[in-house]
């Protein structure tokens with residue numbers, strides 16, 4: 117059963133993408149994080165957009 121409701125899709129989408137990932141250790145951090153909570157690296161990247169599997 118695919119999710120077709122655009123509103124729901126958007127919510128799920130934003131929740132899943134609203135994260136940053138540490139390039140050093142791969143930890144998932146909050147979107148507003150400036151440092152990795154695990155290794156304290158500043159090398160964070162936003163989670164990639166595109167792959168859309170809900």
Ligand SMILES: [Zn+2]
Pocket residue numbers: 138139140141142143152153154155156157
């Ligand atoms: Zn890290």
